[in-house]
Amino acid sequence: MASAPSTPFNAPPTPLFQNARERRTLDDMADLFAIIKATEHLEIAYGRDSVTQKEYTTACLKLISQFKSTEAALVKNGTIRSSEEFMQEYNMECPRAVDRLLRTGVPATTLHQMQSAEESSKNEAVLVAETVQHFITAMDALKLDQRAVDELQPLLSDLMDALTRVPGIPGGFEPVSMLKRWLIVLNGMRAVDEIDEEQARQLSFELDTAYAGFHRFLKQG
Numbered sequence: 001m002a003s004a005p006s007t008p009f010n011a012p013p014t015p016l017f018q019n020a021r022e023r024r025t026l027d028d029m030a031d032l033f034a035i036i037k038a039t040e041h042l043e044i045a046y047g048r049d050s051v052t053q054k055e056y057t058t059a060c061l062k063l064i065s066q067f068k069s070t071e072a073a074l075v076k077n078g079t080i081r082s083s084e085e086f087m088q089e090y091n092m093e094c095p096r097a098v099d100r101l102l103r104t105g106v107p108a109t110t111l112h113q114m115q116s117a118e119e120s121s122k123n124e125a126v127l128v129a130e131t132v133q134h135f136i137t138a139m140d141a142l143k144l145d146q147r148a149v150d151e152l153q154p155l156l157s158d159l160m161d162a163l164t165r166v167p168g169i170p171g172g173f174e175p176v177s178m179l180k181r182w183l184i185v186l187n188g189m190r191a192v193d194e195i196d197e198e199q200a201r202q203l204s205f206e207l208d209t210a211y212a213g214f215h216r217f218l219k220q221g
Contacts, residue, residue, distance in 0.1 A: 025079050032070045032086065036097045039063045043096035046108065053109050060100065060107040067101045072191050104180070105153065105187035110161045111180060127166050128218065134159040135211045142204045150191040152203075156183055163214070173217070175210035182206070 042063065046056040067083075074080045083102060087094065104111060138155040146152060160179040163169065169176065182203060186195075195203065 025074070025077065028070055028074050029079065029086075032067070032074060032080075032083070033090065033092070035063055035067045035070060036083070036087065036092060036094050036101065039067070039097040039100055040094040043100060043108075047096075057107045057109045060109075064101060064105060064107075068191060075190065103184060103187060105183055106157050106160060110157075110164055112164075124167050127162070131159070131162040131166055131214065134162045135207065135214065139204065139207050139211070142200055142207070147194040147196075147200060148191075149186050149189045149193050149195070152195070153183070153186040153191075156186065169217070173213075175213050178206050178210050 039060070042051070042056065042059055045051050051059070071080075071083050074086075075082070080086045084098075086092075087098070100108070134155070138152075138159050141152065141155055156179055160176070160183065163176060163179070189195075
C-alpha cells in the first residue's frame with residue numbers, strides 16, 4: 001500500500017539543530033533575547049516604583065553581567081555581529097534595555113547617585129575608605145598597562161558605585177560625570193577591545209584629577 005503524500009500537516013518536523021554546538025548557539029540566542037526583554041521590563045518596573053532600589057540594583061547588575069557574557073559568546077563564534085543587529089533582526093523594541101545594556105552598562109541607581117536606606121545608615125568613613133580604595137585600584141591598573149575593556153570597565157563601574165554612595169556628593173560632581181563618560185565609551189566597545197595609549201593617558205589624567213577633586217570635597221565637608 002502506497003504511503004500518503006507528504007503535506008504540511010503530516011510532514012516530519014524540521015530539526016532546529018543538528019548537533020550539540022548548534023543547540024548551544026540557539027540556547028545562547030534565546031538567552032540573549034530573554035535578557036534584553038527582562039531588562040526592559042525591569043526598567044519599566046523601576047520607573048513605576050514597582051521594585052525597591054535594592055531589588056532593582058541587584059537584578060540589574062545580574063542582567064548586565066549575563067548580557068555581557070552571552071553577547072561575547074555569540075559575537076566570538078560569529079553568530080551575531082552585534083546586539084543592535086540582533087535586536088533589529090528580531091524586531092525588539094526595547095529602548096530602556098538599549099540604554100542600560102548597550103550605552104551605560106551600570107544601573108540607574110549608580111548613575112543618578114541614589115542611596116538605599118541601608119546605604120544611608122552605613123558608616124560614612126567606611127564608604128569613603130571603599131571609594132579611595134577603588135580610586136587607587138583603577139589608577140594602579142592603568143600604571144600596570146591594563147588596557148582591555150573587560151579589565152577596566154569593572155574597575156570604573158565599582159568606583160562609580162562606591163563614589164555615588166558617599167553621603168553629600170553634590171549633583172553634577174565632576175568625578176561622577178567623568179566616570180559616566182568613560183563607562184559609556186567602554187560599554188560601546190567589545191570586551192576584547194583595548195583602549196589605545198592616548199586614551200590610557202587621558203583616562204589616567206582624569207582619574208588623578210577626579211581623585212584630587214574627591215579629596216577637596218572631603219576637606220570641605
